Amino acid sequence: MSERVGAAGRVLLERARARMVALRAEQFRLLEDIAALEAAGVAEQTGDRGTSRLVGDLWHVDAHDAKRWCDEAADLTARVSLLGESLPPRLAATATVAAAGEIGPGHVAVIRRTMARLERVDSVSVEQWGQAEATLAEQATWLAPRQLAKAAEALLARLDPDGVAPDDGQDCRDELVWVRRRRDGSLAFKGRLHDPLDAEAFCEVIDGLSEPCGPDDRRELGRRRADGLKDLVQDARRPGGLTTHIDDTGIDTDIDGPDPDTGEPGEPGEAGPSGTAAEEDALIPVPRRPEPRPTPARPSAPVERAGRALLTITMDHRWLRAAIGHATLDSGQRVAAATVRRWACDAEVVPVVLGSRAEPLDIGRATRTVPDALRRALNLRDGGCAHPGCDRRPRRCHAHHIRHWGQGGDTCLANLVLLCRYHHRLIHHGHWQVTIVDGLPWFTPPPWIDPDRRPRPGGRPRVPL
Structure with missing residues (x-):
């Protein structure tokens, strides 16, 4: 301290x-x-x-x-x-x-x-x-x-739970536009994703790839995000990536690729205008890729592709069934019930019901680290950094023991709170105090912030019923 x-x-x-x-x-x-x-x-x-x-x-x-x-x-x-x-x-x-x-x-x-x-x-x-x-x-x-x-x-x-529904006639076209391609080869682009769940998935992926590589990583956030997007593109282009076609032998095949001179589609092995297929192939270097390892014979199976992103969506189950109201994403963005129902048809839905399915929401003194089930409950309760006024997402927060584990504090919801890196350090200075009241975190400020030291509610914004 x-x-x-x-x-x-x-x-x-x-x-x-x-x-x-x-x-x-x-x-x-x-x-x-x-x-x-x-x-x-x-x-x-x-x-x-x-x-x-x-x-x-x-x-x-x-x-x-x-x-x-x-x-x-x-x-x-x-x-x-x-x-x-x-x-x-x-x-x-x-x-x-x-x-x-x-x-x-x-x-x-x-x-x-x-x-x-x-x-x-x-x-x-x-x-x-x-x-x-x-x-x-x-x-x-x-x-x-x-x-x-x-x-x-x-x-x-x-x-006004239905106030988030889009207006009639709202333009819902997604777009990605090359703004300028310079002579030096650099590219400027802009885009828009109208679907809030698509936007949430995009932000989750890019934010995950733009984390600092360590204490010596001095890149600005914009640079890290750009590097994360480039990493995503390179991963899609690797053997077996999203943009490659792989048969059962593991060798890339160009199916119906366009003819380089006419622009018309052609078939594998089709001769170009200047000679036979063998002569054309001789002019194209073979990609340097590792030889496929021999595998036992097996029936042909489709190549697995990337599925829908797993997102945390908080919504009243009655609203979801009746297609009314709204849902809340980790970022705090609200989305219409119809949009959630559409995504639920093609996504892995993880129900987050505190204490259900025998999930170990209170594991006492068994371990200091927070297991996945308890972390999901913590994410749902606090919605990110619980310190009043902070809007850091759950993925950028630490699970802080209010009473330190080394001093006898349990690893349970009643003794945990989500804090970002900055507010985690601030709490450890000892000037702010955290307590759990009726299952929710409250923060008591130091006297120079509030001379009366009135406790303030933390976590995601809540409105009395």
């Missing part, structure tokens, strides 16, 4: 935290001033078309920024009814935490965008709408805007 933060460091951390809280609170005061300008009709007195135009000229800001501030002021400040009665802000919970300086403009933008989408869902009641806004306002106090957006997507998925 590293040394504790000293007194001087704590003073600096507290001063920086207090300054950001004050800045955010002052930003909310600015919205209140804008609302006051609107209520007093000052824009009419100055001859401006509206308050947003007045704000833009007053502070020399772009028109879209001025309009956004006016819209935020309308949502986060007190209102007056047609009868002159005072009404709370439209987004009351968000206004409370914004006034206290606990959230910033980025959080407000996510909440406003999400609540606008929920207004268009007919099945959402007024009570549910208010509970959703309060939930997002609370989560915004410990999540960055990007992570709050993921939590908002999870909330939308629960309140």
Whole structure:
């Protein structure tokens, strides 16, 4: 464990935290001033078309920024009814935490965008709408805007499960286009995969091939991904790969290959325009490949080809059977039920039901390492790095013993949590604390992050039922 933060460091951390809280609170005061300008009709007195135009000229800001501030002021400040009665802000919970300086403009933008989408869902009641806004306002106090957006997507998925279905007439063409082939032989290309499961499988394969080769691997992520794609192509071109044809003897055969001069398809052994088949073959060097080992006679069998990728898809079984709702991939991407049913016809489906099939989800002190069945359960529960705000996928995470195995900690779900490499090191510094409450991980921050040290839920974004 590293040394504790000293007194001087704590003073600096507290001063920086207090300054950001004050800045955010002052930003909310600015919205209140804008609302006051609107209520007093000052824009009419100055001859401006509206308050947003007045704000833009007053502070020399772009028109879209001025309009956004006016819209935020309308949502986060007190209102007056047609009868002159005072009404709370439209987004009351968000206004409370914004006034206290606990959230910033980025959080407000996510909440406003999400609540606008929920207004268009007919099945959402007024009570549910208010509970959703309060939930997002609370989560915004410990999540960055990007992570709050993921939590908002999870909330939308629960309140509007059919919202992920593609629009009618959506273009579903996949494409891979050579953008430019340079004179030096280099190639630039672009492509698109519309099917989210195809995209997930592609990312899983490329990410697996782009892992650093060791501590001395200094390649950037983009370079490693490119090298992984090249490795995939080379593997497909090897003897027995996806792009080669192999008969029972193990010798490559070019079936119906095109004639090099006419471009027309030909048969094996067919003579070209300049001579016999033997003369043509004499001009082509034999590929340098190892001689096939003699094997006992056996009936002809088709060459095995690569099958569909094995993906982890989390979905309510009732939704899958009824073709409603949605499923969630490891990346957090939601896909329509119809897409999952189509893939289930041609993929290996691994049911992940905690504690079923006599899988050893609790193996006690038998071993320190996490077996496959327990790791699958851990992946499903945490969905990746469980630290609040982190979005690392399960394949890039370690299974961390909350109570160290060497100190008597068991290898079981109640004592394990998924952490990426960075947050694994952070937890071992000892400033953050992890506990399992009702089967889910909770993280208690150090005092310089939250003076009250309020526990925060970890794992994949969840919305109360």
